[in-house]
Amino acid sequence: MSLSAASLQRPDLVERADYYDHRTLHDVLDADACRHLINVVDADAGDRTAYVDPQGKVTRHADVWWIAPDAADAQGLIQRIVALVRQVNQDYYGFDLDDTQEADFQFTRYGAGHFYGWHTDIGKDHLSRRKLSVVVQLSDPASYVGCNLQFHGHEQQLELATRAQGSVTVFPSFRSHAVTKLIWGTRWSLVGWLEGPLFR
Numbered sequence: 001m002s003l004s005a006a007s008l009q010r011p012d013l014v015e016r017a018d019y020y021d022h023r024t025l026h027d028v029l030d031a032d033a034c035r036h037l038i039n040v041v042d043a044d045a046g047d048r049t050a051y052v053d054p055q056g057k058v059t060r061h062a063d064v065w066w067i068a069p070d071a072a073d074a075q076g077l078i079q080r081i082v083a084l085v086r087q088v089n090q091d092y093y094g095f096d097l098d099d100t101q102e103a104d105f106q107f108t109r110y111g112a113g114h115f116y117g118w119h120t121d122i123g124k125d126h127l128s129r130r131k132l133s134v135v136v137q138l139s140d141p142a143s144y145v146g147c148n149l150q151f152h153g154h155e156q157q158l159e160l161a162t163r164a165q166g167s168v169t170v171f172p173s174f175r176s177h178a179v180t181k182l183i184w185g186t187r188w189s190l191v192g193w194l195e196g197p198l199f200r
């Protein structure tokens with residue numbers, strides 16, 4: 001943290017070097033837990049998502065599943081992850097979060113050619129309350145090529161998220177990010193959002 005000239009008059013106007021960073025939580029789940037989560041999903045019943053922009057360009061292509069509220073042990077694992085992310089929020093971001101929010105998590109499966117173009121997770125309507133995004137890497141990184149989660153730095157430089165199985169990446173939902181095209185294999189991720197009152 002540093003004090004700018006403005007913050008001499010307004011002590012709340014501190015500057016933060018790490019405010020915009022993504023954070024990595026290593027080894028949150030072991031390989032068995034990751035496989036267990038993938039098996040919760042009915043592999044044939046996912047929604048094919050293809051987002052197309054007004055120019056007709058595909059901006060996202062993957063299969064997604066919302067996690068069923070009755071998937072009890074999966075919900076237990078997710079509660080553990082949410083508790084860790086709340087701690088990260090206390091330690092780094094300090095965003096106002098909704099303490100009573102039900103976990104809002106989605107499985108994504110990327111096959112050959114699937115990707116997710118540059119986007120932010122915050123948006124209008126029900127996306128406007130998103131504060132923190134959470135990505136759990138469920139697949140062994142040796143089981144797929146490509147499909148890297150990456151971020152735009154402040155000056156467009158690229159930063160890569162970890163590919164390690166069972167690790168969790170946390171970032172502010174206003175950060176621009178993308179998933180590069182999957183070249184070979186299959187990648188599963190579990191993506192969630194912690195919400196709160198609108199930024200002010």
Ligand SMILES: O=C(O)CCC(=O)C(=O)O
Nearest residue numbers: 108121135149179189191
């Ligand atoms: O699959 C990922 O790594 C990230 C997906 C994503 O950005 C999203 O669902 O908003």
Ligand SMILES: [Fe+2]
Nearest residue numbers: 119120121177
């Ligand atoms: Fe995203």
